[in-house]
Amino acid sequence: MEPSQSTKKSGTYDTVIIGAGAAGMTAAIYAARYRMRTKVFGREVGGLLNEAHKVENYPGYSSISGFELMMRFKEHLDHFRVPVSDENVTGAKKDGDLFVITTDKGSYRTRTVIIATGTIRRKLGVPGERELKGKGVHYCATCDAPFYGGKTAAVVGGSDSAAQAALLLSEYADKVYMIYRKARLRAEPITVKHIQDNPKIEVIYTTNVTAIKGASKVEKVVLDTPYKGSYDLPLDGLFIEIGADPANTVAQDLGLAMNEKGEIRIDREAKTSVKGVFAAGDITDTDYKQAVVGAGEGALAAWSAYYCLQDMLNP
């Protein structure tokens, strides 16, 4: 008996979702509801949101840790029996009507691709940063703030994430500095007010860190502008919160149109410049990076992938 179309194509997925943060997991939930044959790759389930100490702006949860919220997303996804593979995606290419996704363990054929790879944290790029990483230099306040009970720590950056990190640190440390290159924090106004009202936090404006020093652990940082008469600021720990860059290697492989920041250009239906490829979440050129915005894009991406698939299978 001749194998049916579906048997012949049994190695082919309807969609491969790369990334398992808020956007990728939402895309996976929707893809499963559309009964698409779905594969999800995500080295870290939850992504960047895992590092958020408190999330108070995902509608429906007044206050929840980022990790806990992402576990709720994961439980939701588990209801549809769509596993998340921790294989590392190393490449992607178009192959006729299909796409081939390569990982460190194999390669996978799929009719559509949803990219939700998010961002990679930016490094400061100063002497001492690499050497003292994990020895007082940190990139995740939620993860490492609890080690600073009774100590002095600083946050580099002026974003909402940076301010949230400072607020969290103030719950442990005796003294927290925020060191920011500009004259005014760019955090949300409500967060700025919390910073101003917090007696433990001091903001050092229009100042950059030029080096991190210490024998076996952080002892001080060097500033480019004197603070209280000194270029040296003694510290036990430094949290670097200066943003993140788009994780766009798969997007590059597939030749997707991107903006000057390296974010994937999408339209209002989460379509990229290449047919069959969709994107959602922090990797896209949507300016406002929020869990609920990325989740909305994830739903749109799965919906668009579903209708793209219908067009492919019933031309």
Add this chain to the structure above:
Amino acid sequence: MEPSQSTKKSGTYDTVIIGAGAAGMTAAIYAARYRMRTKVFGREVGGLLNEAHKVENYPGYSSISGFELMMRFKEHLDHFRVPVSDENVTGAKKDGDLFVITTDKGSYRTRTVIIATGTIRRKLGVPGERELKGKGVHYCATCDAPFYGGKTAAVVGGSDSAAQAALLLSEYADKVYMIYRKARLRAEPITVKHIQDNPKIEVIYTTNVTAIKGASKVEKVVLDTPYKGSYDLPLDGLFIEIGADPANTVAQDLGLAMNEKGEIRIDREAKTSVKGVFAAGDITDTDYKQAVVGAGEGALAAWSAYYCLQDMLNP
């Protein structure tokens, strides 16, 4: 002493949000976080989603009733002490740099407006519909399905909402018909499978209801195509689930650009064609009507309103 700028303008809101469904409440949560002076009008907190028996696609909640989910949104909003007024918005107009929103109880000046008015359920428009409304003719299965224990009911429509209504009815009624004008349901594939697997539900395709009959309550409907040899289908109740029209009277008042369906055209930042006016949720021209998509738009609308306000106040 001369009153300060803020005292003089004390009657002016930073933003007025019209609608308190998923999109409107998310906009309100974000507006509050931006410390904007915010007024929310919503005759029905929760909006259309209140009527959903089960919501299984709002990420983070595997399965929850629409009413319960909307109560979680409301509790979330309550944390920011932003009340929802049940005044009925009757008109809106531009007045210089401001907007004036009129309700049945007063008028309100605001710098920006966020429209999240959603949709109004569509009527069938056949004889007997108005007369027998509430006497066997229903528009909300979640609200009224429990009255049909052991009875026979039908749903008109083929959308996902219609199919969900039929599934819910089948938990009470002995027999449920779906009457649909087309040859194939347009519900989500997973929902179609549930319909097909349900022994109580029978779908009557390519058929319209032309009249609803009954002395003091629904007794039967008249079909335009015979079913099992008869134009009459005896029923205890009829649930009309044929979609909804955009609630766009405020949009019309403000002269916003709309599409052919009467939905407000927005860009990727939830901006409408009129500066200072934003829209989110089912009222917009986003094709995919989902709670999480509307919530994402609500966040974007508040963010855009906030930056619009910054531009107005610091030109």
